[in-house]
Amino acid sequence: MKMKISEHEFRIIDASTFGKRLVGLMGKKELQKDEAMRLMPCSSIHTCFMKFAIDVVFLDKKNKVVDTIKSLPPWKFNAYSKSAYQVVEMAVGAIERAGIKKNMVAKFEDLS
Numbered sequence: 001m002k003m004k005i006s007e008h009e010f011r012i013i014d015a016s017t018f019g020k021r022l023v024g025l026m027g028k029k030e031l032q033k034d035e036a037m038r039l040m041p042c043s044s045i046h047t048c049f050m051k052f053a054i055d056v057v058f059l060d061k062k063n064k065v066v067d068t069i070k071s072l073p074p075w076k077f078n079a080y081s082k083s084a085y086q087v088v089e090m091a092v093g094a095i096e097r098a099g100i101k102k103n104m105v106a107k108f109e110d111l112s
Contacts, residue, residue: 003036003088005057005065005106008098010036010090012108024089025050031091038108040086050074055095058084063106070095 001012011034015021021039025031026049039045045056051074058067058081067081071092081087088106 001038001108001110003038003106003108005100005104006098008094010034010088010094012088013037015039015042025054028052031089033091033094033097036088036090036094038086038088042087043082043084044078044080045087045089046078047072047074047076053092055090055092057088057090057095057100057106059086059088059106061085063108065100065102065104065106067102068095068100 001014003010003012015024015037021042025037030052053071053073056069056072056079057065060066060083066083069079072079
């Protein structure tokens with residue numbers, strides 16, 4: 001799966017099951033700059049047991065950006081957005097590089 005927002009594309013790691021959301025990015029050493037994890041359904045995350053900071057984009061059910069967090073460090077217990085339905089975790093700097101802002105719409109495409 002891939003996500004396009006602004007003019008940037010990201011390869012998506014799917015985390016749409018309870019088990020995948022539970023594990024998330026724990027154990028990974030980093031995300032590549034064109035890689036992101038999509039957690040769905042999800043409106044809050046933590047970075048416990050992670051080894052690196054991430055950029056976070058909160059999306060609603062229509063894939064519209066409702067909130068962003070730049071450079072969320074490891075061991076933060078609750079990053080939350082009341083109106084989010086899904087969360088995309090990205091490498092630090094991705095929000096800035098892609099120019100992601102509130103009200104932009106992400107487009108997802110299945111590659112299979």
